[in-house]
Structures are given as C-alpha cells and as structure tokens.
Amino acid sequence: MSHYTEDELSAYALRPEATDNRQSVEQHVSNCGDCRDALDIIEAFDTALHDPLPWQVAESMPARRNAPPALLDQARAIASADARARELVMPLVDSAIRFRQARIDDDPRFYTLAVIRLLCKVANGMHERQPQFGLVLADTALSIARKLPEPLKARSAWYAGTAWKERANALRYVGRFKEAGEALDRAEEAFESDDHVEPFDLAIVAYVRATVYFRMERFDDAIVCARSAAATFHVYGDTRRYLSALLAEAGGYYGADRDREAVVILERVATLARAAHEPETLARALANAASCYTRLLEFSKAAAYYDDAIAVIDDLDIPTESARLQWARAALLLDRGDFDEGLAGLERSRLQLSQLGMANDAALATLDLVAGLLAADQPERVAGLCRGITLTFSSEGMTRSAKKALAYLAEAVAGGQVTPEEVRHIRGFLERLPDSPHEEFQQIQ
Numbered sequence: 001m002s003h004y005t006e007d008e009l010s011a012y013a014l015r016p017e018a019t020d021n022r023q024s025v026e027q028h029v030s031n032c033g034d035c036r037d038a039l040d041i042i043e044a045f046d047t048a049l050h051d052p053l054p055w056q057v058a059e060s061m062p063a064r065r066n067a068p069p070a071l072l073d074q075a076r077a078i079a080s081a082d083a084r085a086r087e088l089v090m091p092l093v094d095s096a097i098r099f100r101q102a103r104i105d106d107d108p109r110f111y112t113l114a115v116i117r118l119l120c121k122v123a124n125g126m127h128e129r130q131p132q133f134g135l136v137l138a139d140t141a142l143s144i145a146r147k148l149p150e151p152l153k154a155r156s157a158w159y160a161g162t163a164w165k166e167r168a169n170a171l172r173y174v175g176r177f178k179e180a181g182e183a184l185d186r187a188e189e190a191f192e193s194d195d196h197v198e199p200f201d202l203a204i205v206a207y208v209r210a211t212v213y214f215r216m217e218r219f220d221d222a223i224v225c226a227r228s229a230a231a232t233f234h235v236y237g238d239t240r241r242y243l244s245a246l247l248a249e250a251g252g253y254y255g256a257d258r259d260r261e262a263v264v265i266l267e268r269v270a271t272l273a274r275a276a277h278e279p280e281t282l283a284r285a286l287a288n289a290a291s292c293y294t295r296l297l298e299f300s301k302a303a304a305y306y307d308d309a310i311a312v313i314d315d316l317d318i319p320t321e322s323a324r325l326q327w328a329r330a331a332l333l334l335d336r337g338d339f340d341e342g343l344a345g346l347e348r349s350r351l352q353l354s355q356l357g358m359a360n361d362a363a364l365a366t367l368d369l370v371a372g373l374l375a376a377d378q379p380e381r382v383a384g385l386c387r388g389i390t391l392t393f394s395s396e397g398m399t400r401s402a403k404k405a406l407a408y409l410a411e412a413v414a415g416g417q418v419t420p421e422e423v424r425h426i427r428g429f430l431e432r433l434p435d436s437p438h439e440e441f442q443q444i445q
Contacts, residue, residue, distance in 0.1 A: 161190030
C-alpha cells in the first residue's frame with residue numbers, strides 16, 4: 001500500500017476543505033494506521049503550539065533545529081487524546097439524529113479539549129452540506145467548553161474561540177447574520193484571551209466577518225475586514241486564504257457598485273491563482289471579473305472572461321458551476337443585444353439547471369428567458385414558461401412571498417401588460433429572498 005507523504009498530510013491538516021483529493025485522503029487515512037498515526041502527530045503538533053508550556057521551554061533554550069522535547073511530549077499526549085476523541089465521537093456524527101440523541105455534552109467522558117477540537121473540525125466540513133447540523137456540532141463544542149474541569153478550562157481559550165468561529169460559520173450559511181456577527185465577537189474575545197494570541201486565528205475571524213458583512217450589505221466594513229485578513233494571510237504565506245480574502249475584498253467593492261476597483265483586484269487574483277495552480281480560485285476570479293465588466297458595459301471583456309472561467313470549470317468537472325456560468329454568459333449576450341444566441345443559451349441553461357436538480361436557479365433562468373423574449377418582441381411562449389416556474393424555499397414565509405410575486409407576474413401576463421423590466425424586478429426579488437426572507441414583494445413603481 002502506498003502512503004501519503006508528510007508534506008501531503010501537513011497540507012491536508014492545515015486546510016482539509018481546500019485539498020483537491022480530500023475524499024481520497026480521508027478514505028486512505030481511515031484505513032491506514034501508519035498515515036493515521038502520522039496525521040495525528042501533525043495535527044497534535046499544530047495544536048500543541050497553542051499551549052504556553054512549549055513556548056516557555058523554547059524561549060529558555062538556545063536556538064536549534066529540533067523541536068523542544070516538551071513540545072514533542074505535548075504533541076504525543078494530544079495525539080493520544082485525539083485518538084480517544086475519535087473513538088467516542090466519530091460513530092455518532094454520521095447521523096444528526098443519532099448525535100442529538102447521544103447528548104454528549106451531558107457525558108463527562110466527552111469533557112476534553114480533544115473532543116472540542118474534533119467537533120469543530122467535523123462542523124467545518126458540514127457547513128456547506130448540512131449547516132444546521134454544523135450549528136449543532138459547534139454549539140455542543142461550546143457547551144462542553146463551559147463544562148470542562150478547571151485545569152482544562154484554563155487552557156481552553158483557543159478551543160472556545162475555534163468553536164465560536166464555527167458557530168459563526170454555520171449561522172452565516174443559514175442566513176442568521178446578526179447572530180453570526182455576535183459569535184465572531186465571542187471568537188475574537190476568546191482568541192485574544194489566550195496566553196499566545198495568534199494573528200492567524202484573528203485573521204480567519206476577520207475573513208469570516210467580511211463574508212458576513214457582505215451578506216448584510218455592509219460593504220465598506222466587508223472591505224476593511226477582508227483587506228486586514230489578506231494582509232495577515234500574505235505574511236503567513238497561506239496563498240489560498242490570501243486569495244480568498246482578496247476575493248472577499250473585491251466582493252465588497254462589487255457590492256458597493258465600485259466595479260473598477262473590484263476588477264483590478266480580481267484580475268490580480270486571477271494572475272496569482274493561475275501561477276499558484278489554484279483552479280477553483282481562478283475560476284471564481286474570472287467569473288466575478290466578467291460580472292464587473294458586464295455592469296461596466298464592457299461586453300467583449302466580460303464574454304472573454306466568462307469563456308475562460310467556463311474552460312477552467314469544465315476542466316475541473318463541476319457541472320453545477322459550469323451550468324451557472326453558461327447561464328450568466330447567455331444573459332450577457334442578451335444585455336449586449338445578441339438576442340438569437342442569448343435566447344438559445346438561456347433555453348439550454350434552464351434545461352441543464354433543471355436536469356441537475358437546481359430548481360430555483362432554473363426558475364431564475366426561465367425568468368431571464370421570459371424577459372429576453374419580451375425584449376425581442378417574441379411573447380408567444382411567455383405565458384407557458386411562466387406557468388411552469390416553481391421555486392422551493394426553506395420556510396413557509398419565503399414560499400408565500402414567492403407565490404405572491406409569481407401571482408403578480410401571472411396576472412400581468414394574462415392581461416398582456418407585462419414588460420421586461422417587471423420580469424427583471426420579480427426575478428431580482430426572488431433571487432434576494434433567501435438572504436432577505438422578511439422582504440415583502442412590492443410592485444414595480
């Protein structure tokens with residue numbers, strides 16, 4: 001059996017979600033005791049750096065190449081604790097129901113720093129797929145942190161900060177942005193109360209805060225936080241996080257309608273991502289630059305960037321993102337007056353989105369197609385397309401709001417009074433609805 005190198009395992013330990021072959025690594029490590037032990041030591045060594053004892057020992061010793069014995073001993077102890085935590089926790093986290101029923105925060109066997117760390121790691125991997133479960137995991141970690149025995153509680157600042165950060169991440173994904181901001185405040189307080197404050201941890205908080213501010217439309221604040229995070233990530237040599245923070249900064253400029261400033265950053269990110277062989281980041285930078293140039297009415301540049309982004313995504317074999325980019329490019333063609341190719345592209349895109357199970361995106365693409373048909377003076381299919389639009393939301397309130405908007409559209413279509421502007425108005429409302437669930441639909445003025 002071949003094994004992963006120490007460098008490969010270190011890269012995975014640093015940022016699992018950014019590992020290209022993450023699933024393969026995790027499957028191999030789960031079956032290979034040698035690589036599992038090596039990864040335990042790497043992760044434990046990183047964690048031990050947050051403990052004041054090794055730093056005190058290191059500061060009292062002359063400089064040398066080998067790690068202080070106290071740090072190695074600490075790492076081995078943490079690796080052993082991590083192994084025990086996995087035995088206790090991992091059989092429970094494959095099912096949200098089983099995990100809730102276990103109520104591990106009422107069981108003293110789980111009152112360890114290793115369990116908190118493991119819960120945070122699992123939560124981090126859950127946020128995009130199951131954010132509500134990620135929130136439960138983070139809250140359980142926080143509950144355990146409050147119940148730790150006093151000797152452990154005195155060393156728990158970094159662990160509590162990480163748990164608050166993961167709670168903020170989960171809240172961000174479920175749209176509870178005010179609570180996410182409050183969790184980030186608590187994360188920052190916890191990290192700063194540690195004996196060895198790590199600027200890198202505070203930079204991660206700043207980056208998450210930037211993404212929350214963007215969703216809250218606090219674009220200037222998002223720019224400041226993202227810029228600060230990017231500067232720290234650059235100092236630490238973390239290219240992926242540095243580029244992600246630059247993307248967040250550009251997003252703030254884009255949200256504030258400062259497209260010229262945004263596109264300068266995005267083109268820089270594209271250049272750096274290409275050089276660093278970061279294709280997903282490259283695709284995001286290219287697609288976002290295309291959006292900026294579309295709003296700047298520089299359609300040729302926008303189309304070229306969409307073509308480049310699509311080529312990168314197709315190489316990565318991510319059909320959902322490819323479908324979204326094809327959709328955006330088709331909408332761009334309509335914006336520049338190329339009705340034949342734009343309408344054909346939107347027709348293909350809405351069908352592709354539907355086939356991929358992306359019902360809400362397919363509905364929005366259908367509305368783009370309806371607006372394009374009206375603008376091209378081809379209203380024959382509009383009524384039929386509008387009747388086929390269905391959307392699915394996570395709450396009854398959002399569903400009611402969507403139905404109200406679509407009912408207004410149906411009435412306008414039936415009366416022969418609908419315009420492209422009204423369709424775009426309804427489409428914009430429906431697109432905002434997941435992030436603004438309490439917004440009431442208002443007819444175009």
